Amino acid sequence: MTYSLELKDLRKSFGKTEIIRGANLQVAAGERVAIIGPNGAGKSTLFNLISGRFEPTSGDVLLNGQRINGKKPFEINRLGLSRSFQITNIFPKLSVFENLRCGVLWSLGYKYTFLKFLADLDDANERAEELMGMIKLDKKRDVLAANLTYAEQRALEIGITIAGGASVILLDEPTAGMSRSETSRFIGLIKEVTVGKTLLTVEHDMGVVFGLADKIAVVVYGEVIAFDKPEAVRADQRVQEAYLGSPVADQQAGGH
Numbered sequence: 485m486t487y488s489l490e491l492k493d494l495r496k497s498f499g500k501t502e503i504i505r506g507a508n509l510q511v512a513a514g515e516r517v518a519i520i521g522p523n524g525a526g527k528s529t530l531f532n533l534i535s536g537r538f539e540p541t542s543g544d545v546l547l548n549g550q551r552i553n554g555k556k557p558f559e560i561n562r563l564g565l566s567r568s569f570q571i572t573n574i575f576p577k578l579s580v581f582e583n584l585r586c587g588v589l590w591s592l593g594y595k596y597t598f599l600k601f602l603a604d605l606d607d608a609n610e611r612a613e614e615l616m617g618m619i620k621l622d623k624k625r626d627v628l629a630a631n632l633t634y635a636e637q638r639a640l641e642i643g644i645t646i647a648g649g650a651s652v653i654l655l656d657e658p659t660a661g662m663s664r665s666e667t668s669r670f671i672g673l674i675k676e677v678t679v680g681k682t683l684l685t686v687e688h689d690m691g692v693v694f695g696l697a698d699k700i701a702v703v704v705y706g707e708v709i710a711f712d713k714p715e716a717v718r719a720d721q722r723v724q725e726a727y728l729g730s731p732v733a734d735q736q737a738g739g740h
């Protein structure tokens with residue numbers, strides 16, 4: 485079976501310190517996966533290895549069966565993996581529509597001659613309109629991104645992240661900083677716009693994890709110690725010991 489994303493005995497050291505210590509993960513197409521784990525476990529480092537910001541010390545990252553370690557982030561992006569950052573990558577002085585159109589054009593840009601660019605501008609406009617509807621910002625079409633609410637800016641960011649049609653989407657704490665009601669609405673939106681796509685999130689909020697994920701990958705000390713459906717992960721003794729057993733985590737999970 486070809487996985488959408490696969491990590492094979494992935495390792496990463498910084499100097500003499502090994503941070504990722506043989507991580508393995510097999511994510512099937514269309515799965516929504518939340519990566520959880522204690523602070524400093526290596527979740528962000530894993531994201532950086534997958535998206536090409538860091539190169540692994542050893543082991544492999546496969547995207548749709550193709551080895552991508554050593555490739556540049558933009559090359560990986562063009563192979564179908566798109567990542568959004570906690571720090572937004574929107575242009576504050578452009579409108580919602582212009583931001584989305586930039587996202588679409590950027591994702592197409594590399595194969596374009598100027599004439600082809602002009603011919604396809606209509607397509608880009610159409611796609612930007614479509615994305616605007618998906619992220620429910622059509623009524624804010626001409627509002628500058630800087631003037632959107634925080635939650636709207638995060639929605640715009642998701643729109644830009646999916647603009648290029650990538651099949652694998654990485655979201656870093658997508659609801660961080662949102663209120664409870666914004667968060668639950670946003671989980672719904674993320675689910676809608678990623679239908680049919682493979683989704684990976686790094687997430688601390690257990691409410692978001694259990695609301696969004698088909699499967700949870702638990703990273704402890706640079707290894708994936710469990711990868712399963714939420715109920716199974718919750719019942720896993722090792723996970724409870726390492727992570728979920730703490731009263732704080734139980735409280736965050738809403739005592740399910």
Ligand SMILES: Nc1ncnc2c1ncn2[C@@H]1O[C@H](COP(=O)(O)OP(=O)(O)OP(=O)(O)O)[C@@H](O)[C@H]1O
Binds near residue numbers: 522529
């Ligand atoms: N570029 C780097 N150079 C040296 N050490 C690093 C680098 N990046 C991360 N580390 C170290 O790797 C370890 C794992 O960090 P990472 O940010 O991946 O953990 P995390 O699970 O995302 O943590 P958190 O939940 O707190 O965000 C930490 O000890 C961190 O100091």
